[in-house]
Amino acid sequence: MTAVEQQVPDLTSQENRFGIKPKRAGGADERLAAANWFTKLLRRPEAGAAGGLVATIVIFALLPGAANLYSLQGAMTFLTLSAELGIIATATALLIIAGEFDLSIGSMIGFAGVVIGLTVRELGFPLWGGIASAFAVAVLVGYLNGLIVVRTRLPSFIVTLASLFILRGLSIAITRAVTGRTQIPYILDDVPDPATAGLFNGHVFTGFFRWMAAQGWIAARSDGIPFVTGIPASIVWWLAITAAAGYVLTQTRYGNWIFATGGDQEVARNVGVPVGRVKISLFICTACAATLLATIQVMEAGSADTTRGLLKEFEAIIAAVIGGVLLTGGYGTVYGVLFGSLIFGLVQMGIFYTGIDTDWFKVFLGLVILAAVLVNTYIRTKALGGGRSR
Amino acid sequence: MSALVPAMELSGVSVNFGSVKALQDIDIKVYPGEVHCLLGDNGAGKSTLIKVLSGVHRPSRGQILVDGRPVAFRNPREAQAMGVATVFQDLGMIPLMSITRNFFLGREPTRSSLPFSRMDKERANSVAKQAMADIGIDVRDPTQAVGTLSGGERQSVAIARAVHFGAKVLILDEPTSALGVHQAAMVLKFIIEARMRGLAVIFISHNIHHAYPVGDTFTLLNRGRNRGTYAKSDISRDEVVSIMSGGEDLKVVEAEIEALLASIAAQRPAAAL
Secondary structure (H helix, E strand, C coil): CHHHHHHCCCCHHHHHHHCCCCHHHCCCCCCCCCCCHHHHHHHCCCHHHHHHHHHHHHHHHHCCCHHHHCCHHHHHHHHHHHHHHHHHHHHHHHHHHCCCCCCCHHHHHHHHHHHHHHHHHCCCCCHHHHHHHHHHHHHHHHHHHHHHHHHHCCCHHHHHHHHHHHHHHHHHHHHHHHHCCCEECCCCCCCCCHHHHHHHHCEECHHHHHHHHHCCCCCECCCCCECCCCEEHHHHHHHHHHHHHHHHHHHEHHHHHHHHHHHCHHHHHHCCCCHHHHHHHHHHHHHHHHHHHHHHHHHHHCCEECCCCCCHHHHHHHHHHHCCCCCCCCCCCHHHHHHHHHHHHHHHHHHHHHCCCCCHHHHHHHHHHHHHHHHHHHHHHHHCCCCCCC | CCCCCCCEEEEEEEEEECCEEEEEEEEEEECCCCEEEEEECCCCCHHHHHHHHHCCCCCCEEEEEECCEEECCCCHHHHHHCCEEEECCCCCCCCCCEHHHHHCCCCCCECCCCCCCEECHHHHHHHHHHHHHHCCCCCCCCCCEHHHCCHHHHHHHHHHHHHHCCCCEEEEECCCCCCCHHHHHHHHHHHHHHHHCCCEEEEEECCHHHHHHHCCEEEEEECCEEEEEEEHHHCCHHHHHHHHCCCCCHHHHHHHHHHHHHHHHHHCCCCCC
8 A cells, every 4th residue: 555655645735725634634434423222223124113013002002992902812812913914924025125026925825725625625635735735836836926027027016916816716716616615614624633733723832821820810711721722823833934034034145145136136146146046936935925824724714715815915015014124125124024013913903902993994004004114214214324215 | 567478368359239340359468466447438438348358248259368268258257257357337236235245245154055054244244344454445334234335435345345256357347437536546546455466457447537547558449449558658648638539639629618618708798797
């Protein structure tokens, strides 16, 4: 560097004449405001969702019906709603961060249920075989969605909109052709496989809940069995998926590729990121998440319905956006989606318990989406140091 | 130059797009430890040339040699693998991702080779910080988003990345064109730093004031042709400008403007008062 520094002219005289401090004088940049812990917290992408969750909890605590909503039973109900949404929203969030949409997940929920129902009821598959078939179909659907998007470079919005109709149509047409109806009941009746079913409709910590009932801490029936027997498997799946997705996104090379693919796919491709493979694998993830949710619902209800999962694709996108995921890709966290799903479940049950006309739920939802997008935009400008927006 | 074998050489390279001859018979030799400036006005063929050098376009005729061996790049990644790194104007960086994540993008250090093995973020952060300190950039926080950096800082990160990952030839596409005086000076320092590490630097610019101080050799392009390669000792700044603009001296342009202003003033004598 010495050679360069020798060429630098003496600026002292100019400094005196114009009263300017040369930038090369060094020292701390006086324009760089010290970021305090609060600003740092605000800069986290899930900050908006966390704040929104706290606000929602407080609002419903002040409304009538709070006692029921925040009772153990009420909490389990809204947590289950949050979990079912969270499972698909987490996968959706990863795909949105990679810059793509999957509108077919709602239809995939219905289709996967039909696959389980028909293979078990009509083809005599064991329960695990029916579930495995549904996941195999999901991998194929996700692969095809991804392949078409990557090969044709069409917007995934359009490609998966087509899959939305194709899968829903297939569900109804095949079910009606085979069974003459649009529902497949009694799936669990002739296949005694409680171990497999229990993976999806069971409860954990049942012993602990029974013990708490025995201590008189939680409400129980007269025979000593608590009303809430344990934590539903769906919540366990949700938390496990969130933790796994969070690890992959922030701690692994593949996670770095997801951000890069959504941030700028040409740049990513030029430095050697396998953009196509990243996208296809994430389309497979969303289809599999939809199938997991379908399996949970079929195991709980014991039946499959061709109309299941209607509009779930939009709820998943909403939860992701509330959670701070940028719709244009390249930015977001899965922990924010956890908060987004909680807000969603809480509001849905909260409105029910407070006795507000549930017709208002959709109005409220629309307002929440709008607020979430505004907060996201604000936070992103913060993340980029303010002033810049792109 | 001391080394006999050029780090990169173009020999009789022409590029045609249909009937348009974008480049014709370009010969360029770039040696290690040399800053080779490619200068030209708009439309001289600079962009096409950089795309040939970086592996985006393939020449219609002629040869590219790296370390004396003929090569044919199919894409920028192949060029990179051979040690030819290009910092394009978009810088190959993603604004919403951190400095470290950008620095290692596509080359992430992991503790094992499994697809979901943990990325070694501690090491990545310290390596990125060190690599930038090596060429004289002080990064406040390697986890901050690249979008928060100034244009000059971003350019510096891109250069540091190319140097760190073993580039032998560093191609810089108009690295100073969008920068202010201070930031441009900073980037010019990094160019000299890269040269002192023995890299061959190809510096594409239309700004003689940035190119002349750091350049060792100047190749002047005009209308798709090489108008000559000169060592710094053989050519003055004014001569470079004159050749770049195709013999149209700036003084002539200045005189024309003055004449125009005079004629306007003559037509509206009262307007000045």
